[in-house]
Amino acid sequence: MNWDDDTDRIVAPAADGEDTAVEAALRPKDLGEFVGQEKVRQQLDLVLKAARQRGATADHVLLSGAPGLGKTTLSMIIAAEMGAPIRITSGPAIQHAGDLAAILSSLQEGEVLFLDEIHRMSRPAEEMLYMAMEDFRVDVIVGKGPGATAIPLELPPFTLVGATTRAGLLPPPLRDRFGFTGHMEFYAPEELERVIHRSAGLLDVEIDPAGAAEIAGRSRGTPRIANRLLRRVRDYAQVRADGVITREVAATALQVYEVDGRGLDRLDRAVLEALLKLFGGGPVGLSTLAVAVGEERETVEEVAEPFLVREGLLARTPRGRVATPAAWAHLGLVPPQHGGTGSGGQQGLFGV
Numbered sequence: 145m146n147w148d149d150d151t152d153r154i155v156a157p158a159a160d161g162e163d164t165a166v167e168a169a170l171r172p173k174d175l176g177e178f179v180g181q182e183k184v185r186q187q188l189d190l191v192l193k194a195a196r197q198r199g200a201t202a203d204h205v206l207l208s209g210a211p212g213l214g215k216t217t218l219s220m221i222i223a224a225e226m227g228a229p230i231r232i233t234s235g236p237a238i239q240h241a242g243d244l245a246a247i248l249s250s251l252q253e254g255e256v257l258f259l260d261e262i263h264r265m266s267r268p269a270e271e272m273l274y275m276a277m278e279d280f281r282v283d284v285i286v287g288k289g290p291g292a293t294a295i296p297l298e299l300p301p302f303t304l305v306g307a308t309t310r311a312g313l314l315p316p317p318l319r320d321r322f323g324f325t326g327h328m329e330f331y332a333p334e335e336l337e338r339v340i341h342r343s344a345g346l347l348d349v350e351i352d353p354a355g356a357a358e359i360a361g362r363s364r365g366t367p368r369i370a371n372r373l374l375r376r377v378r379d380y381a382q383v384r385a386d387g388v389i390t391r392e393v394a395a396t397a398l399q400v401y402e403v404d405g406r407g408l409d410r411l412d413r414a415v416l417e418a419l420l421k422l423f424g425g426g427p428v429g430l431s432t433l434a435v436a437v438g439e440e441r442e443t444v445e446e447v448a449e450p451f452l453v454r455e456g457l458l459a460r461t462p463r464g465r466v467a468t469p470a471a472w473a474h475l476g477l478v479p480p481q482h483g484g485t486g487s488g489g490q491q492g493l494f495g496v
């Protein structure tokens with residue numbers, strides 16, 4: 145398996161081709177259907193209601209958060225709640241200021257412009273966006289060199305919804321031009337259970353509460369992963385069981401896909417096992433750890449570690465990677481005793 149392409153993993157947070165095809169059908173259509181994110185939902189509800197009452201276009205909204213938490217979904221909900229059309233584009237698609245000018249000048253009044261991956265826009269486009277957001281105006285440059293002139297072009301009021309997985313990468317002048325910023329958090333297991341029940345209903349698959357809880361616990365706080373695991377469990381339930389997703393069906397199915405009870409996959413477990421069994425829990429350098437699992441440094445650092453750190457299973461320290469007590473417990477191993485000879489570290493090294 146090619147781990148460098150993160151999308152090969154069943155627990156990858158980014159969308160794969162199948163997700164893209166299915167997600168449209170599973171997307172909540174209004175704020176009421178949108179599960180969890182209570183704070184963002186309440187705040188956004190106020191922003192949108194107030195704008196509607198005033199008969200005005202809603203303020204620009206920035207949504208930040210990890211992949212698969214619902215940024216695209218929420219942008220579509222914003223448009224739906226405002227009864228406005230939505231235009232979808234992304235930072236990487238806008239390389240020249242002219243690309244952006246063309247989009248902006250064709251917007252209708254009140255339209256929502258969704259700019260995904262806004263942190264990946266080119267600099268000149270970004271600067272044009274500042275003026276468009278603040279003054280609803282762009283300067284179209286005609287001609288080149290000293291003879292070039294800027295022709296101001298009025299824009300109808302619109303709502304920019306920007307999405308980013310890396311809010312920290314946005315230049316402050318851009319961040320400041322959003323009237324509201326919503327930070328999307330990872331979802332609690334109970335919230336993911338609600339996502340799973342809802343999706344199961346839409347996919348017409350029978351699932352009991354324990355089955356939903358089992359999938360939720362392995363979904364890494366991410367609705368996209370919950371929906372993906374649900375689809376794989378559904379396949380298993382259909383082929384190997386009587387079609388109903390129970391706790392046992394979910395657990396067995398996800399074992400087949402090597403997703404453990406806490407949502408770790410094969411790579412995550414390989415990293416943890418190497419850290420515990422070969423290096424007594426660390427500290428060990430990233431490069432050494434990567435060699436031990438036969439992976440690139442970057443793969444370990446960018447693909448496996450973030451979730452392990454978030455789960456409190458692994459810590460990054462100045463001296464190297466260290467396993468936490470929770471890591472030993474998760475793999476059912478006993479940490480080495482400090483001090484004595486023939487310690488657990490030795491046992492870890494040669495024993496297993």
Ligand SMILES: Nc1ncnc2c1ncn2[C@@H]1O[C@H](COP(=O)(O)OP(=O)(O)OP(=O)(O)O)[C@@H](O)[C@H]1O
Nearest residue numbers: 167170171178179211212213214215216217367368
């Ligand atoms: N709060 C939610 N309630 C129900 N389903 C959700 C929720 N958030 C996300 N989903 C589901 O998860 C899937 C992924 O969501 P979405 O595409 O909006 O994520 P994203 O944040 O835009 O991800 P990316 O950063 O990769 O673009 C969608 O199919 C949607 O159905």
Ligand SMILES: [Mg+2]
Nearest residue numbers: 215216217260
């Ligand atoms: Mg998205």
